[in-house]
Amino acid sequence: MTKAQGGIRGWSAARRQVQSRIRFTSLRLRLVVVFGLVALTAAVSASGIAYWLNREAVLTRAQDAALEDFEREMQSHVSTLRPHPTQDQLRLAARQMADGGERFSVLLIAEDADGRTVYGSSTDNSLDGFAPTDVPASLQKAVGKRQKLTSGNQHAHHLYWQRVIENDEPYLVGGAKMIGGGPTGYMRKSLELEAKDLNSLAWSLGIATGLSLIGSALLAQAAATTVLKPVQRLGVAARRLGEGKLDTRLRVSGTDELADLSRTFNLAAESLEKKVDDMSAREEASRRFVADMSHELRTPLTAITAVTEVLEEELDADTGSLDPMIEPAVRLVVSETRRLNDLVENLMEVTRFDAGTARLVLDDVDIADQITACVDARAWLDAVELDAERGIMANLDPRRLDVILANLIGNALKHGGSPVRVSVRDEGEDLLIEVQDHGPGIPEDVLPHVFDRFYKASASRPRSEGSGLGLSIALENAHIHGGGITAANSPEGGAVFTLRLPRDAASLIARERDEDGTEDTEGDGQ
Numbered sequence: 001m002t003k004a005q006g007g008i009r010g011w012s013a014a015r016r017q018v019q020s021r022i023r024f025t026s027l028r029l030r031l032v033v034v035f036g037l038v039a040l041t042a043a044v045s046a047s048g049i050a051y052w053l054n055r056e057a058v059l060t061r062a063q064d065a066a067l068e069d070f071e072r073e074m075q076s077h078v079s080t081l082r083p084h085p086t087q088d089q090l091r092l093a094a095r096q097m098a099d100g101g102e103r104f105s106v107l108l109i110a111e112d113a114d115g116r117t118v119y120g121s122s123t124d125n126s127l128d129g130f131a132p133t134d135v136p137a138s139l140q141k142a143v144g145k146r147q148k149l150t151s152g153n154q155h156a157h158h159l160y161w162q163r164v165i166e167n168d169e170p171y172l173v174g175g176a177k178m179i180g181g182g183p184t185g186y187m188r189k190s191l192e193l194e195a196k197d198l199n200s201l202a203w204s205l206g207i208a209t210g211l212s213l214i215g216s217a218l219l220a221q222a223a224a225t226t227v228l229k230p231v232q233r234l235g236v237a238a239r240r241l242g243e244g245k246l247d248t249r250l251r252v253s254g255t256d257e258l259a260d261l262s263r264t265f266n267l268a269a270e271s272l273e274k275k276v277d278d279m280s281a282r283e284e285a286s287r288r289f290v291a292d293m294s295h296e297l298r299t300p301l302t303a304i305t306a307v308t309e310v311l312e313e314e315l316d317a318d319t320g321s322l323d324p325m326i327e328p329a330v331r332l333v334v335s336e337t338r339r340l341n342d343l344v345e346n347l348m349e350v351t352r353f354d355a356g357t358a359r360l361v362l363d364d365v366d367i368a369d370q371i372t373a374c375v376d377a378r379a380w381l382d383a384v385e386l387d388a389e390r391g392i393m394a395n396l397d398p399r400r401l402d403v404i405l406a407n408l409i410g411n412a413l414k415h416g417g418s419p420v421r422v423s424v425r426d427e428g429e430d431l432l433i434e435v436q437d438h439g440p441g442i443p444e445d446v447l448p449h450v451f452d453r454f455y456k457a458s459a460s461r462p463r464s465e466g467s468g469l470g471l472s473i474a475l476e477n478a479h480i481h482g483g484g485i486t487a488a489n490s491p492e493g494g495a496v497f498t499l500r501l502p503r504d505a506a507s508l509i510a511r512e513r514d515e516d517g518t519e520d521t522e523g524d525g526q
Helices: 003-024 026-080 087-098 137-144 192-242 257-316 327-355 367-377 398-415 470-480 505-516
Strands: 105-111 117-121 160-166 169-177 184-190 363-366 384-387 393-396 420-427 430-436 484-489 495-502
Touching (some): 026 169, 026 192, 137 160, 137 169, 169 192, 257 327, 363 398, 367 430, 398 420, 398 430, 398 470
Parallel strands (some): 384 420
Antiparallel strands (some): 105 117, 160 169, 169 184, 363 393, 420 430, 484 495
């Protein structure tokens, strides 16, 4: 493998790991997102409320201080002016008022002796000058409006104020008219320092919100890890239990709900392990009983078979010494003895499959020769049509292949009738052998059960020449090769059994063994 190929494989493995991690942490991500949204909402709400309260407090404090100072300066300087002051007098009073502690601009407006409106400002007519046009019309109207005198209102004019924005800079503008008549005064104070303080406060609250969001994410990550780690362990344990590792248990710590869940899992796993052990023990005892019974029957069957062979020879002789009255009984004994002998052999074979002791003895086989040998050995040559080319080789167990073919062809001859057609097709790495008869076919309700053990198509005829194990044993022999058998009805009529086997059973078994991580050995299943 080249370095580039190794890099590509490493990248692919890393990508799969990341994708698996993302899938695993989907709940973790949702928890972090929810924690983050809750923390963000809480932080933004708290910061907004804090900013609004502080803004009102800062602006109100600055506003109250400026307006109190303006009102005091008005009483100190404007009240000393004579009626109908000149513009210079107004300008001088405005400058004296502006020299107070709050540093605001002052504008005084009055009527001179000729009835003309004059005004004086504490600032020159420069860019930062304070003129009547700088005072909002609504404020001028409120200041100039004469209020009705009542017991609760002893003055006709009051102090009014308004916040304005000029050239992106905030200002506080206030105005009042002297009590008892006289000039009208306006003040304008810049709120830029307060705005800068509020901007600094906003930045501080924003940074605090970001830090709280990061802290909540870390807290959510820690909480999710605490919650999900036991869930992850539970998932791993469940997968191991599903893989058949019934001794899997979880370590229980704490008294919370997750600990209760772990204890419940352990109790369920313990109960399952006990039940599986009991079932395995009963199954093993049943297999042992069948095996022991088969072995015990084999000894008397050997003697009985020998006797029946002698009786059969006497029956087939030209001049038999048997009484014709008992000849039917003798033939029945011979037939049933053979059937019993086949049943015992089949039971022993089934026991080997169930116990997992059946093994393959592989050899290179010419499929056409193998089929011919199977048919010839059972004297079926006249009833079987073979469609197979010579030279199609496969690495299989010849004995087990003969068992499969004998059961399939024998079943077709017995239930379907001759001629039985056997065809062989080569499909790449697989080999297909079809056995088709010319009978009535298999009923649709019987098709799913043809490979079941001891299954009889007719419940009213429980006894037949077969044991009901032939097709089941054929299927097991196909499975041990890594293949299979299917049953169907041909559109042309009759039943079709399709046997699929690998051309090289040894390589297939080795590949499956590598995937499963298990070892297998070859040996005779006898």
